[in-house]
Amino acid sequence: MNKGALIFMLCAWAVVLGILVWSFAKLLRLPPPGNDHTPPPDSGP
């Protein structure tokens, strides 16, 4: 497989799988529904 194509493919997969794993890991660590887990509001830049 072409090296450029391989790097592009691995980057694309890393982005997609990275977001997937990060979001699910964070979601599964949340307390059960009903608990207040709202982070403090920000006030913009």
Place this chain on the structure above:
Amino acid sequence: MTEERARWGSRVGLILAMAGNAVGLGNFLRFPVQATENGGGTFMIPYFIAFLLLGIPLMWIEWGVGRHGGLRGHGSVPGMFQTLWKNPVAKYMGVLGLFMPLVVLIYYCYIESWTLAWTFFSIKGSLHGLSEQGMRQFLTNYQDLQAPEMGWWVPFAFYFVTIAVNFGVVLKGLSGGIEKLAKIGMPILFIFAAILVVRVLTLHPQTVTLANGTTATSSPAAGLNFMYLPDWAKLKSPSVWLAAAGQIFFTLSVGMGSLQAYASYLRKEDDLTLSGIATAATNETAEVVLGGSLAIPAVVAFFGVAGAVAIAKGGAYDLGFVAMPLVFNKLPGGALIAMAAGVMWFGLLFFAGITSSVSMATPTTSFLQENFGFTRKKSVLAVAGVAVAIGLLHIFFYQWGFLSEWDYWAGTFGLVILAMMETVLFVWVLGPNPWRWRQVWSADNRMWNELHDGAAWRIPNFYRFIMTYITPLFLVVMMVAWGYKDAWPTLMMHGIPADEHVTRWWSRGVMLLILAGLMLLTRIAWRRREAQGEEAA
């Protein structure tokens, strides 16, 4: 009308149901076709940009619109729009959010029934040993109801089974039916797809016959090269950007009305930001990692790049129902492997389809329950009755383009219109005045604050800018470009054989009748609300 609304049973169930809604036939059929037609690697760059600037923001907007309406007792878009904008016109604009899921549901179930039928034919061995010509004829015979070897009634039988399964799931309710289906169907889909990807990517190089009669060696790696090697010169082509943005739209099921219906069952304290992005990531994994490593590498391995491009030009059905079974017939291992691969391919398409179609039934059933006091059973039976009655027209008149008209006007063009309207209402009407820069960044930005009610993760602040300016701009460009490039020629039936014109006009007439009927129902519903002393919204 204001009784306690159903709730999702678990967070994972909700995300799987939302992802099931998004993951559909498009991930495994439309995506490879679009990528192949638009230069493979060249397509992937605008595709990822559109995902970040259009797909993810729209996903959050739809979850936000849905929860905003759901907390005020509305499970479908007319009521959701009315709660966002008090003008009486808002609910009629929202009728598109009832019309499109219903119309798409009706024809989608028919296509979904093909996947069920092809799973059966794979088991029966009907596809084994067929040539390319034979495989295409098999599909055409089925679509034209002229298949003496299997009986004219077979397409009807598979259609009725598909409808029964779909509405059976919806009848079981949110957590007992839809959530359970997602928890079973999504893992099966991912497992089947992963097995097929491993089998395809481990294929040895094949000798392929090219169009000029010479032979060459091709392999799955050649397919991946095609998918991921950009041709930078082609990146200047607006049509590639438009195709990529369009694919992001379809794949995430935004602009339909069904994500909002699911999100309407969320509570104020439920997370929306992280769940939204988890849903989008699940869909993209199915599409890019699995869908992108399946059909194109497989077809390129056995037909070469030029052959794959030619197959893609024949459309998604040619790829899914003709080319892929041919690939399975060529797999080492004989009839048994061809059967197993066929069952997994069409099985995964069926699960991808059904987890989407049950979501399309939700807005109209919720609408009938909430506004006309229907029980769940009565509303499901009413929608199923309409779907079957009109769906039969698709079976009878498929060969004359009846379905293509619906697919374009409701399943393609209409999505951008609804997405545009909901973005304006949620981001500009509920949220800040887009002309006042400071309001966009203010702590009082209501759109931003609503998205963060119960949030487990704060969306990066630059998305305030993207959602307020870039996403609407992207949508306007898409709407204008499609209007100019596709909608007018499609309306005037340029390039359509003359013998299809009458059926296609009838098809449009039926769509308009459905739209008018839903407008009328919405009018009656709000009159009832007003008569019962509820808010005019």
